[in-house]
Amino acid sequence: MLKRSETLLGLDRAECAVLVDEAGEPAYRAQQIMEGVYRQRAESVEEISTLPLPLRRKLSEQGLSIGWPVVEKKFVSQDGTVRYLIAFADGQSIETVWMPSGDGGEAGDGTEAGDSEELFAGNSVPSPSAAKAAADFGALTARLKAAPFQGNIEDRGGVNVRGEVNDQGEVNDQGEVNDQGGVNDQGEVGEQVEDDDRISPQSVRALAAGDESGAALKRGATQNQWVQYQRATICVSSQVGCAVDCQFCLTALLGVKRNLSAGEIVGQVCAVLKDQKVAPPQDRINLVFMGMGEPFLNYDNFIKAVRLLVEEVGIAESRMTVSTAGIVPRIHDFGLEAIRPKLAISLNASNDELRERLMPLNRKWNLEKLLAAARDFPLRNRERITFEYVLLREVNDSRQNAAEVVELLRGMRAKVNLIALNPGPGIDFQTPAEDRVAAFQKVLVKAGIPTFVRRPRGRDIYAACGQLKRTVEILPAEAPATT
Ligand code: SF4
Secondary structure, three states, rough: OOOOOOOOOOHHHHHHHHHHOOOOOHHHHHHHHHHHHOOOOOOOOOHHHOOHHHHHHHHHOOEEEOOOEEEEEEEOOOOOOOOEEEEOOOOOEEEEEEOOOOOOOOOOOOOHHHHHHHHHHHHOOOOOOHHHHHHHHHHHHHHHOOOOOOOOOOOOOOOOOOOOOOOOOOOOOOOEEHHOOOEEEOOEEHHHHHHOOOHHHHHHHHHHHOOOOOOOOOOHHHHHHOOOOOOOEEEEOEEEOOOOOOOOOOHHHHHHEEEHHHHHHHHHHOOOHHOOOOOOOOOOEEEOOOOOOOOOHOOHHHHHHHHHHHHOOOOHHHHEEOOOEEOOHHHHHOOOOOOOOEEEOOOOOOOOOHHHHHHHHHHHOOOHHHHHHHHHHHOOOOOOEEEEEEEEEEEEEEEHHHHHHHHHHHHOEEEEEEEEEOOOOOOOOOOOOOOHHHHHHHHHOHHHHHHEEEOOOHHHHHOOOOOOOHHHOOHHHHHHOOO
């Protein structure tokens, strides 16, 4: 027995069934093992409580382990973002980022999650649910402002905690609801004030004790009949390093060391879920495959991990987005998958000359090929393709560039996420001026393309877009403080 695998993480149901069969155990044990690994997230085989003790011991003695990666370090940003350095059995490590309240990139993506923000961005016709969410949000904000508070949570009139309700309940200057505004992933608004107008004492205590994961709020809230309305996003890595060599990306400086296995991709997500004490589907967790690596250059493992995350861990595919730099053949394959996240394409330039300079892979798959694949991509109802555009000061951030992007995307069901460059050591580009970002956005919005400026998350800990790089390879003098 155990010829095929010494670790359980990464096995799908069929593979687990073979393992159980080879061990001479009844078939239903496979289900128990899958639940023990992916739902219970047991620390070891001996902790899978649904298996009889003698079997647990037998499996352990035969060398079977779950294969959890190890959280080696955590860096906590002022904005609540947590960057994890996660190590695997061979000593290689990657980084995974936890962003409470999402990453701001969900807006306008065709899911319910984006409805309210889409409305506030003022650049598309809101759905009825979005309109209701916005109306409810206004009412909620007014009630929260008037509500009595216990404890010294925040002094600016909102429920603080990582921005579940923003500090003034207002829309930010990009026209988005800042800090997610307390509208949940379903476009609904929390109903906590129906039962209790105060922040729960449990939450106050949990927060005072430093537990800001959002689970604290939820646990406290549950006891006071609060309805959870927060969400979080995990940014997932797919390779150790990256071979694509985008010129504005810190990860690119690493080169590629190896692909992650499906188990390692799932393992990093579960490690973060465990650390944050959250459990989907009850807790609303979004995944973005936008960490280290190009997922479409590790396609089979990435797709297997997606299936495991959907079917075993319980995160809906509609809550996942994968970003590719433009591996055109895999975009075609991806469109045929029965279970797939939403697609984002890292565009970053408005013409081939510029894109070749910023993203050398454009020589292989130029804009014509890339956008043809995007136009062919079979979108689901209300789905849009996201185009990510990292703005680099006076390189790709002019109105002319914006006008060219409009032409590239004309007629496509697309939205654009603008990301002002996150600076870092070894990167030769600068962050654009705010007025240029706003002007760029305005050109696209005017042309009818939903366009959002993503909030930088965890910039102070190198956790923002394009900044992920194994912490051990950042010079000590440049490394931000750890916790
Ligand atoms: S931006 Fe993404 S694809 Fe490009 S080098 Fe960085 S990790 Fe790789």
